[in-house]
Amino acid sequence: MLNDGGAGTGVGQYARTVIAALQAVDQRILVLGDGGPTEHRSRNAKWLAASRPWSRVASISNQGFHARDIFREAQIFFSIYKRPMPIRLPGVPGIMHWSYPLPLQAIGWRNLYTVHDVMPLDPAIPSPVNGPRLHAMLDALCTAGADFVTVSESARVQITARMGWPIDTVTTCHQAIDVTGAVHDVLPDGLRRGNYLLYVGAVEARKNLLRLLDAYSVSGITTPLVISGPDGLDAAIVDARIRATPGAIRLGLQTRETVLQLITGARALVLVSLAEGFGLPVAEAMALGTPVLSADVSALAEVGGGATLLVDPLNLMAIRKGLIAIDGDSVLRDRLSALGLKRARYFALEPYARRLLKLYGMA
Known part of the structure; x- marks a missing residue:
């Protein structure tokens, strides 16, 4: 029960x-x-x-x-x-x-x-x-x-x-993880498939979004960074930084079907949290064939199982380097996608x- x-x-x-x-x-x-x-x-x-x-x-x-x-x-x-x-x-x-x-x-x-x-x-x-x-x-x-x-x-x-x-x-x-219901359909806010980086989760301090936005801002990347999820602690502060960051887009809480659609259509999922118990978006992205850039905190590294690109979440330049790599290197993305699909079988x-x-x- x-x-x-x-x-x-x-x-x-x-x-x-x-x-x-x-x-x-x-x-x-x-x-x-x-x-x-x-x-x-x-x-x-x-x-x-x-x-x-x-x-x-x-x-x-x-x-x-x-x-x-x-x-x-x-x-x-x-x-x-x-x-x-x-x-x-x-x-x-x-x-x-x-x-x-x-x-x-x-x-x-x-x-x-x-x-x-x-x-x-x-x-x-x-x-x-x-x-x-x-x-x-x-x-x-x-x-x-x-x-x-x-x-x-x-x-x-x-x-x-x-x-x-x-x-x-x-x-x-x-x-x-159960990613049934993922479809290739019209994306929200005019997003184009394969042409945005995606964060999924609550907008709160432990998700390290301010440092992610700073790293994105100095990366020179022109691919949009989409942040999708409900308000958490300090959401107003994060929202203000999103508005001040060219290329960053804020989506609110989405339906389950839309979240899966967003993950499926992303160039890569980005999750550089300071702490996680598991990291569900990472496992779901792997199952959907979407490459992942994640923090090297122990739970995310454990879930990724060698199939994700890891960065130090406290090092802004390391996050910047990771963003540039996963955005610009299609060979890297293809390799991570293949590794992720294999790793995700364990979570079926x-x-x-x-x-x-x-x-x-x-x-």
């Missing part, structure tokens, strides 16, 4: 690929949902409902399990009691694969929590997530007997180090399903 992932987010995409991979090998999947909107209840009524100290009980249908407002209630419950909120699920106990850390625990089930990264625990990395609360929640889940999985070996090392846990507390299971749904079954102790 899996909990709902946020639509349109990396976590949402993670949940969808877990479901798709398990369905591909004929595993039965039940999803835990929050039972629909609760706007008609007052704020006080919602808080009183969340403060009940006993366990919750979910209902079941053909679509899965439902418990009204369960995810929001769990957050309030944790704030009050400093422990995960227990929930009872109908039927025979199985594996509850939480797609991200939540202060919830399925009674009698094996509770397996995906921790994508612990960047909020690093004070040097700006994050909208409350780091001390995340630390307390992970410790509470661990005390309650939870198992943990993450999406890269790099993330595993960082998680256990930040939490002070033994390394075997967390298991690595590289996530999958079928091998991922095998990794999941091994993780669950079913293989």
Whole structure:
């Protein structure tokens, strides 16, 4: 069983690929949902409902399990009691694969929590997530007997180090990618296929966009640099720099289909983040045959597996050199494209399903 992932987010995409991979090998999947909107209840009524100290009980249908407002209630419950909120699920106990850390625990089930990264625990990395609360929640889940999985070996090392846990507390299971739906269609804003460099992701500080824009500005490249993604921390500052950078184009949050279309049509994908837990755009670009220029941070290098052009994200001239190389060298791009397609096979749904079954102790 899996909990709902946020639509349109990396976590949402993670949940969808877990479901798709398990369905591909004929595993039965039940999803835990929050039972629909609760706007008609007052704020006080919602808080009183969340403060009940006993366990919750979910209902079941053909679509899965439902418990009204369960995810929001769990957050309030944790704030009050400093422990995960227990929930009872109908039927025979199985594996509850939480797609991200939540202060919830399925009674009698094996509770397996995906921790994508612990960047909020690093004070040097700006994050909208409350780091001390995340630390307390992970410790509470661990005390309650939870198992943990993450999406890269790099993330595993960082998680256990930040939490002070033994390394075997967390298991690595590289996530999958699913690029079905990629089409060759009309691109947004009059972009021409093969004639733009592309960044995909949140517009925020840890993505190193200011340094990328500076490197692009001094590179002499005339190929447009397209930045596509939702506002994150410091988005206004990045937007101002984009407007001041000739050749840079800002697109907002796009549909999943448009993102895949943008990646497919790009001359190269550029991701020079200061930190990542996995780096989903890199894996997706490789699967679509798009060359990749990425930071040499450990997770991105791990995902790239030797099939990407790596640069030091703190060195503006190194980023500039990488941009010039991947923009102007078609032989390099062809080589990276071929290597990327080969590397991306590892992240396909079928091998991922095998990794999941091994993780669950079913293989």
